[in-house]
Amino acid sequence: MLTNDDIVLLRKDFPILEEKIYGKPLIYFDNGATTQKPLQVLARIEYAYKHLNANIHRGVHYLSQKATEAHEDARSTVASFLGAAHREEIIFTRGTTEAINLVAFSFGEAFCNQGDEIVVSVMEHHSNIVPWQMLCERKGLTLRVIPMNEKGELDMQAYKSLLNSRTRLVSVTHVSNVLGTVNPVQEIIRLAHEQNIHVLIDGAQAVPHIKVDVKELDADFYVFSGHKIYGPTGIGVLYGKRELLDAIPPCQGGGEMIDKVTFEKTTYNILPFKFEAGTPDYIGSTALAEALRYVQAIGIERIAEYEHVLTRYATTRLLEIDGMHIIGTTENKSAVVSFLVGEIHPYDIGMLLDKMGIAVRTGHHCAQPLIDSLGITGTVRASFSFYNTTDEIDSFIAALKKVVLMLS
Numbered sequence: 202m203l204t205n206d207d208i209v210l211l212r213k214d215f216p217i218l219e220e221k222i223y224g225k226p227l228i229y230f231d232n233g234a235t236t237q238k239p240l241q242v243l244a245r246i247e248y249a250y251k252h253l254n255a256n257i258h259r260g261v262h263y264l265s266q267k268a269t270e271a272h273e274d275a276r277s278t279v280a281s282f283l284g285a286a287h288r289e290e291i292i293f294t295r296g297t298t299e300a301i302n303l304v305a306f307s308f309g310e311a312f313c314n315q316g317d318e319i320v321v322s323v324m325e326h327h328s329n330i331v332p333w334q335m336l337c338e339r340k341g342l343t344l345r346v347i348p349m350n351e352k353g354e355l356d357m358q359a360y361k362s363l364l365n366s367r368t369r370l371v372s373v374t375h376v377s378n379v380l381g382t383v384n385p386v387q388e389i390i391r392l393a394h395e396q397n398i399h400v401l402i403d404g405a406q407a408v409p410h411i412k413v414d415v416k417e418l419d420a421d422f423y424v425f426s427g428h429k430i431y432g433p434t435g436i437g438v439l440y441g442k443r444e445l446l447d448a449i450p451p452c453q454g455g456g457e458m459i460d461k462v463t464f465e466k467t468t469y470n471i472l473p474f475k476f477e478a479g480t481p482d483y484i485g486s487t488a489l490a491e492a493l494r495y496v497q498a499i500g501i502e503r504i505a506e507y508e509h510v511l512t513r514y515a516t517t518r519l520l521e522i523d524g525m526h527i528i529g530t531t532e533n534k535s536a537v538v539s540f541l542v543g544e545i546h547p548y549d550i551g552m553l554l555d556k557m558g559i560a561v562r563t564g565h566h567c568a569q570p571l572i573d574s575l576g577i578t579g580t581v582r583a584s585f586s587f588y589n590t591t592d593e594i595d596s597f598i599a600a601l602k603k604v605v606l607m608l609s
């Protein structure tokens with residue numbers, strides 16, 4: 202496991218952790234929203250702009266070829282990080298949201314017809330709800346929703362009963378950004394595949410925290426965002442099985458996605474270029490690859506183990522506070538703790554913690570249907586990274602106790 206000495210060293214890679222907020226040391230517990238960036242990633246961005254900047258794929262000149270190589274090497278890095286069978290199964294997108302929208306449009310065009318059904322779960326982020334609602338409206342489909350129990354675990358019996366001959370796709374999150382629940386996605390995929398139903402897994406909250414192998418999961422589509430795994434904003438990944446990506450049309454036109462263009466007809470490029478219209482974010486892709494190498498160098502298993510200890514510690518300490526209500530109490534949780542204290546509004550807690558240098562998130566966390574189903578208006582959410590420490594959790598608990606005293 203990562204030791205305290207390891208964490209001290211790793212923290213030095215993240216200069217922002219030295220910032221003072223209102224004169225207090227920053228305690229950054231908003232990693233579920235976005236992670237901080239290590240020097241290695243920042244250096245990679247600078248290096249790429251200083252030494253490798255030219256538009257990719259089209260140029261015969263040296264710099265363009267080098268930039269193209271870097272972008273394509275980044276694709277290979279992502280493929281091996283996810284355990285994809287083929288590098289062309291990796292499509293760079295702007296993030297999770299764009300990747301899901303791409304599948305909702307393109308898969309929807311190829312495979313969905315009036316009367317068909319899409320299954321999501323009650324704990325989805327809006328990014329894994331709204332694109333499917335748009336598809337439902339566009340093509341006359343119905344959205345079906347897997348419920349959960351009071352611990353925040355998906356109701357697998359109900360899930361099974363939702364699958365039928367009209368179900369075209371199941372799209373669920375690997376890890377809930379509100380509850381921290383790690384869903385049994387392998388089982389979800391297996392059950393869907395028994396009925397020849399395809400599955401998309403939203404890995405936005407999973408890849409930074411747990412080992413993911415898309416081949417082992419047998420996921421048809423798997424998506425994540427670079428900025429949540431120590432990479433830059435504006436870059437993300439759609440993994441799709443080659444035969445499926447081949448079978449669905451592109452959703453944007455222009456740039457490298459073409460094979461031949463005439464005014465009468467355009468034919469499309471092969472994978473992965475078919476889905477990367479316009480100038481790709483080739484600086485972002487190489488910086489994301491650097492972030493993935495950084496995570497791999499630490500070891501995702503070690504990260505998972507350490508973050509598990511942090512999350513358990515935070516949970517135990519939070520429960521010292523009178524009126525504490527932890528939302529999401531399953532055993533199998535990732536590095537997220539959502540809570541409410543008595544009748545205190547989460548926003549008030551977040552505001553006062555901020556004045557003490559502590560960054561947490563408050564509100565509906567872009568999961569309004571989940572929050573509504575819980576009969577609450579929002580939560581306070583602390584979400585951890587390997588660079589967080591138990592000392593920070595102690596400071597957070599001390600601050601929270603003061604806040605609760607002030608607001609009670």
Ligand code: PMP
Binds near residue numbers: 295297376377406426
């Ligand atoms: N899905 C989940 C589970 C998330 O937590 C998030 C980000 N909060 C998203 C999707 C959307 O990610 P992005 O904004 O990077 O596209």
